Amino acid sequence: MVLQKCSALASGPAACCPHLGARRPFAGARVARSSTRPAAARSRRQLAPAATAEAQAPPAPPAFWTATPAPAPPSQEEQPEQPEATFNWFDQWYPIAYVKDIPDDAPYGFVLLEQPIVIWKDGGGAYRCLRDACPHRLVPLSDGRIAPNGELQCPYHGWQFKGCGTCTLMPQGGDPTAPRAAATAYQCAVKQGLVWVKLQPAPTDGSEPDTSSIHTIPELDKEGWFAFGDMWRDIPYDWATLIENVVDCGHVPFTHHGERAALGVLERGQFGFQGVWPTGPRKGALGAQHTRFEGPVLMRHTIDAFDTRGFGNITAVYGVPVAPGRCRAIVRQPFRFKNKLLPLAFKVMPAFLGHLGNNSVLDEDNIFLHMQARACFLPAEQESVRRGMGEKPAGQVYYMPAASDAYVSAFRNWMKSVAGGGPFGPMNADWLRRAGPRLSDEQLLDHYHSHTKRCSVCQPALRNVRLARAVSAAVGVSAAAMAAMALMIQLAAPLAAGSPQALLSAAAEAVQQGQGLVHLAGGCAAVAVVAFAVWSWCSKTIPRFFSGTRPHARNRVVGEYSP
Numbered sequence: 001m002v003l004q005k006c007s008a009l010a011s012g013p014a015a016c017c018p019h020l021g022a023r024r025p026f027a028g029a030r031v032a033r034s035s036t037r038p039a040a041a042r043s044r045r046q047l048a049p050a051a052t053a054e055a056q057a058p059p060a061p062p063a064f065w066t067a068t069p070a071p072a073p074p075s076q077e078e079q080p081e082q083p084e085a086t087f088n089w090f091d092q093w094y095p096i097a098y099v100k101d102i103p104d105d106a107p108y109g110f111v112l113l114e115q116p117i118v119i120w121k122d123g124g125g126a127y128r129c130l131r132d133a134c135p136h137r138l139v140p141l142s143d144g145r146i147a148p149n150g151e152l153q154c155p156y157h158g159w160q161f162k163g164c165g166t167c168t169l170m171p172q173g174g175d176p177t178a179p180r181a182a183a184t185a186y187q188c189a190v191k192q193g194l195v196w197v198k199l200q201p202a203p204t205d206g207s208e209p210d211t212s213s214i215h216t217i218p219e220l221d222k223e224g225w226f227a228f229g230d231m232w233r234d235i236p237y238d239w240a241t242l243i244e245n246v247v248d249c250g251h252v253p254f255t256h257h258g259e260r261a262a263l264g265v266l267e268r269g270q271f272g273f274q275g276v277w278p279t280g281p282r283k284g285a286l287g288a289q290h291t292r293f294e295g296p297v298l299m300r301h302t303i304d305a306f307d308t309r310g311f312g313n314i315t316a317v318y319g320v321p322v323a324p325g326r327c328r329a330i331v332r333q334p335f336r337f338k339n340k341l342l343p344l345a346f347k348v349m350p351a352f353l354g355h356l357g358n359n360s361v362l363d364e365d366n367i368f369l370h371m372q373a374r375a376c377f378l379p380a381e382q383e384s385v386r387r388g389m390g391e392k393p394a395g396q397v398y399y400m401p402a403a404s405d406a407y408v409s410a411f412r413n414w415m416k417s418v419a420g421g422g423p424f425g426p427m428n429a430d431w432l433r434r435a436g437p438r439l440s441d442e443q444l445l446d447h448y449h450s451h452t453k454r455c456s457v458c459q460p461a462l463r464n465v466r467l468a469r470a471v472s473a474a475v476g477v478s479a480a481a482m483a484a485m486a487l488m489i490q491l492a493a494p495l496a497a498g499s500p501q502a503l504l505s506a507a508a509e510a511v512q513q514g515q516g517l518v519h520l521a522g523g524c525a526a527v528a529v530v531a532f533a534v535w536s537w538c539s540k541t542i543p544r545f546f547s548g549t550r551p552h553a554r555n556r557v558v559g560e561y562s563p
Helices: 039-044 239-246 249-255 342-348 351-372 383-387 403-417 429-435 458-490 492-497 500-513 516-545
Strands: 094-098 108-112 115-121 127-131 167-169 185-191 194-201 231-235 264-269 272-277 289-294 298-305 311-323 326-332 335-337
Touching (some): 094 115, 239 311, 239 351, 239 403, 289 403, 335 342, 351 458, 351 516, 458 516
Antiparallel strands (some): 108 115, 127 185, 272 289, 311 335
16 A cells, blocks of 8 residues: 555545444444354453452453564573563554544544443543443443533443543442442543553543653654644554555555665664665655654654755554454655745645545555455465464565565564564464455445544535535526526527527627627526536545445556566
């Protein structure tokens, strides 16, 4: 995908899903678990019981959630023993949604690392996060409402909860202060317009948790940089597949019409890796492109052409692991320009056009990446499972002979040596069962449930475009009718005579003399043409809010890429 792609998005906005088919939505719904799984496997993933408001415990992670990095190669010199570091997937900050996409008056449900969560804005204006299960009867709190005092109220029996998880109201009676009455509260914070969650106990006093380890984009806090192209989409393939895809500049030439990339990894470490594409996209016209992956969530491509071309651009993609075979992509494209007028032009551009464009770019990868991570027919035939992805080194599963594969190799090495193979364990038969069956093309190309329905930009834009289509149709029909009536009145006598020659002569004379009815007819005809053009554009745009199209273009520019 390389959501920057790399040049496609740098030039403007270009850049699964829940509620699809029979599958349950994964935004705000609990992930279904197979009842046939072995008891030992189920026990590894059991959740911690509800905690008290004073000391709430996060879910007990299975073995593969807390990973011990692989040992370093032996040295000829003796090294002092160092304590082993661990990577705990539950102890990381994950962006969930843009602040603007979380309603002020309703809870927002999501699934993070197979854990159902609910986010809302409390009475003090702070964003809070609880486990999406009322301790009373385990009903999803995301189906509830925000009480007038800013607390979250369960939809079933009306229990209410503070942001720290403390129960404050039991309408049917009982002791709200009982330890088991408390909901599980997670750490929640806002940074750079995003709401972040860490699956660790929230401070019991409601204070702000430590946010120093959040993976922000430092440039957005600097003068001259502005956010552009902020969008998200729920993706029908795995978190690892998403990150692997967005660092993979090698697929750009064929899928997204760029050019071949010779990449170099400059540094690897616990943090992730960073590298450079010396020539960069657009056949070197923009200069070098620097890439940095900060595990486990952030991938960013940076082009600094400020001195040479008058601009700088970052394409950043946050990968949010939802469940096996499902993730959320959050995209940001900060810019800075020497020309102070260009930012104004970007800001007046309708944001929904960028969302539609980015969805089209994502569509180009969705189908084959979903198939890469799913069985086409039966789980036993799934190629990645058969080859042992997650249990073997990536080089034994993939054949990656080109320099353009350097980033993919570096990412897979980080995931195996630092992060224990990924957030959901090795890609084996059990992983495949949890990921679910292959989706249809129509489901994979869905835009409405995977984005539009919960997007604060596209929802009102869809309403407005529908309204514009209706109004333009009415105006066009009315204007055309008025033009026809004006001409009929002006040319009534020649029409009555029934002579074509007389009719043409009268029409020419009326135009030559500039008679009022003729002017009126011409003006109405022009309005009708414009109105029908608007109607046509709206009719073509509305379906893009709901779904993408297939087949997708490949190498549309003649001569742009040749092997």
